[in-house]
Amino acid sequence: MLHIINKSPFTSSSFDSCLRVADGGDVLLIEDGVYAAVGGAAEKQVREAMKQFKFHVLQADLEARGIADRVIEGINKVDYGGFVDLAAKNDNCQSWL
Amino acid sequence: MSEEGNVKKFMFVNRKAPYGTIYALESLEVVLITAAFDQDVSLAFLDDGVYQLKKGQQTKGIETKNFSPTYRALEGYDIEKLYVEKESLEARGLTEDDLLVDVTVLGRKEMGELMGQQDVVLSF
Numbered sequence: 001m002l003h004i005i006n007k008s009p010f011t012s013s014s015f016d017s018c019l020r021v022a023d024g025g026d027v028l029l030i031e032d033g034v035y036a037a038v039g040g041a042a043e044k045q046v047r048e049a050m051k052q053f054k055f056h057v058l059q060a061d062l063e064a065r066g067i068a069d070r071v072i073e074g075i076n077k078v079d080y081g082g083f084v085d086l087a088a089k090n091d092n093c094q095s096w097l
Numbered sequence: 098m099s100e101e102g103n104v105k106k107f108m109f110v111n112r113k114a115p116y117g118t119i120y121a122l123e124s125l126e127v128v129l130i131t132a133a134f135d136q137d138v139s140l141a142f143l144d145d146g147v148y149q150l151k152k153g154q155q156t157k158g159i160e161t162k163n164f165s166p167t168y169r170a171l172e173g174y175d176i177e178k179l180y181v182e183k184e185s186l187e188a189r190g191l192t193e194d195d196l197l198v199d200v201t202v203l204g205r206k207e208m209g210e211l212m213g214q215q216d217v218v219l220s221f
Contacts, residue, residue, distance in 0.1 A: 008114055008145050010188070032117030035148065040190015060158025064116050066151040066165075070190075 001025040002086050002093035003053075005033035009042040014096040019049045022094075026086055028078070029057040037062070037071050046072055058083060105216040107131050108139045111146035113221060115165070116156070121149045122164050124221035132174040139178040139215070140171075141208060142200070146221075147185045150196040168198045182208050 003022050009015040015036050018027065027049075029037050036042045037057040046055065055075040062068040062077070071077065078086065087093055109128050113120040131138050142150060149168070156163040171179070179200040186192065186202065193202055203211065212218060 006117070008117070010145050011113075032114045032145070035114065035145070035189070038190065041188070043190075061116075064154060064156040064159045064161065064163075065114070065148060066153035066155070069153075 002090040003027045004093060004095045005029050005036065006031040006095070006097070008032040009036040009045075015042065016045075018096045019045065019053070022053070024052050025054070026090060027053045027055050028083065028086055029055070029075075030061055030083075031058075034058060034061045034065060034067065037075050038067050039070050039072050043072055046075070050074055056082070056086060104135065104137055106137045106139070106214065108141055108212060108215040108218045110141045110143065110212070110218060110220045111149055112144040114145040114148040115154070116159065116161055120221045121146070122162075124219075125164060125167055127219065127221075128171070128176065129174060132171075132176050138176050139180060139211070140176065141180045141182070141212070143182045143185050143208070145185075145189075147181055147189060147191060147196075150179075150181070150198060150200065151191070152195055152197045154197075165197060171198075180208065180211065 003018050005015050007014045034057050056078050057075050059077045059079050109124055111124050115121040154163055154165040181200045181202050183202050183204050
């Protein structure tokens, strides 16, 4: 399954809930969700979750927020085409609003 | 025309990241309006609001207006009191050097005291 998160890990429980409940798969961080991909923020939690999930982050949303140069190593940056590929590759997806 | 006695202390408290919601942009709009009325304006950045001041924002990819240069223009409107909460910066792995404009970094206690001194506090 593809899990899509669009909220900052600091202001919403979406990120925590996804990692707590979901049973592996792809996680795509978009919009304010991209702050979770940055070193020094939710880094420890993300590194731990990387054992279970494959993390992706939308490049355009990183650039808009000025944080494209500090993404945690091992997180895959994707463009909008990559977003579509992830949606097509997975049998289903869930947006954690 | 403003009279001396009519100047109030306004503080705008910014606690939301830019772009994901409209709050940050709307706050800037109201800040500029308030400055036009010659009021004593302070801006406070807490929680995800500190992300509004992050250097290097490039919004071409999300086809949204990049309003971050506006923070640098505030000085031209005599808005020079920008305060950032230290704890919020640290929690996000940011330092003062990551910010696109000169600010005063305050601890949570000093920030709270400053809020208490205001006549009007508007929250975004």
